[in-house]
Amino acid sequence: MKNRQVVLKQRPNGIPAPQHFEAVTADIELTPAEGQIAVKNLYLSIDPAMRGWVSLEENYLPPVQIGEVMRSVTVGEVVASAHPNYRTGDIVYGLFGWQKYAVTEVDPLVRKVDPELAPISTALGALGPNGLTALLVLEQIGKVQPGQTVLISTAAGGVGSIAGQIAKLKGARCIGLTGSDEKRALCTEEFGYDIAINYKTSADLAAEIREAAPEGIHFFFDNTSGTIADAVYPSMAQGGRVAQVGTAAIASWDELPMGPRRDRFILTKRLTIQGFVMLDYFALYPDALKSLAGWYQRGELNYRESITEGLENAPLALTQLYEGTNTGKQLVKI
């Protein structure tokens, strides 16, 4: 039978756009070999990390090759199984790519999704990588305590919108940086932030942050790097912590971009800065998912999805993600 796929056509220099991808049709047999499963994708996750995946720069996963199906976590339905733990009809989460069907090994990333718990699309967001990232960063790197001040960049994004709410549930004071006044309102009205700052229209972002955090920032959840982060470092509290979770504000690392050195802040304020990659924390997923599901079911997590229809529109959805025009978790429904 025929499979529909979106493959990498050319390597972008910076932000990926529709012309860097191509929709193709390929043959596929939905007959998994022993240990494999065949999956029909239902939702694709569109993620900031994708820019890094299609770049040749050093990263935590090898780059997607030209002509290869675009890497993507997805949620799908098992349509044939030769694996003892999976049956036809199971809903699964995994790195199944931008394609209608996948026949694949069951690698450690694959997990079953319980459709009773919440809508299955949430496995790509609040009850998936975004929620896990938000929770694990706050607990494992932030070690956030009640009464502390937390600042989150990309506050209204897929991760930030959940992180703000979890930080509040943990008793922290929460400041968000975001890129529009509409998102600013969402941050304070839906996502639990005490204060939200529009970094695009701020006349003096560093001063506005300083004013919002008179006792300093105890934990900086940094999804952006770049000039946005530069405005945060002077307001870090003594002994403050920083998680480097993303670098969304930097278009390319091919040549290292320049910025103000932070070493004096790190030294005199005794900061701890740590890189976070979710793949390192497998062992903590089950407990973290339990916490997230509990909050979700009790209605304590506001969660938005921005759903684009059609596999072929995945590249466009990715471009819109970097343009920051959508709010909440960006998905493609097949």
Place this chain on the structure above:
Amino acid sequence: MKNRQVVLKQRPNGIPAPQHFEAVTADIELTPAEGQIAVKNLYLSIDPAMRGWVSLEENYLPPVQIGEVMRSVTVGEVVASAHPNYRTGDIVYGLFGWQKYAVTEVDPLVRKVDPELAPISTALGALGPNGLTALLVLEQIGKVQPGQTVLISTAAGGVGSIAGQIAKLKGARCIGLTGSDEKRALCTEEFGYDIAINYKTSADLAAEIREAAPEGIHFFFDNTSGTIADAVYPSMAQGGRVAQVGTAAIASWDELPMGPRRDRFILTKRLTIQGFVMLDYFALYPDALKSLAGWYQRGELNYRESITEGLENAPLALTQLYEGTNTGKQLVKI
């Protein structure tokens, strides 16, 4: 009676030099009030941190004021005591400043020096702040394990020369960066380094470091910041650690100097970077001093002092420290 002091005359813009200080004579009575001691200084410690102490930039201690005696740790002899724990003749360590005599409270920094253990001047170096810094940074931030690769900038300096030896005693492979071929030889012949690189004459420092650490650097003991550190970050190992102990390569932080951003290394390599200020680790000093004294007495710590004679020459000794012309711990003998 008369006291001789060296005070801050004007605030340097960058490296302090003799013209920024002034030797003055002041009256003093060696009659401590209750709880105080009177100390006759014997050795002054000349330290890289002093540039920060005379600067108005934010730091971990308030700036030395114009006309004030230059802050300095020293070793001296108690010449009069009104404190129950101290007697005339005791050798003491404390922040007694660039002056012949001090009458002072016994703050938590003051401690007795055991002249049986080692020459008392070592309390300002190998068995004092330098040794404590070297050991505590390696243990508390580096968490250095046998077989790991450690890179130390200012490898032949007061801290670096001890840190290299302790890292070796802990079973690490040790790479040193230093500023002359003479120091390079000292590093490998006396201070335990497996490899030492002259960063001033290296044609491509980053490449030389990469070659010296094919499996990556597990711990970077950074005393310099600046372009020297820039050459190290690309060679950090996955999960590597960095201690920001000093920023000797940066002349001024009045305006933040620019440098290549490190956030992508921090993220993809999952680095942990942490600022270190010795004052934070008081509680660990006694055990650390025991370890240091043990190594010293067993002849396992090569330790050099560079001794300048005369209180008035303290500013000159400080300038020479930043010029990097001396090797080992810089002291002034009064």
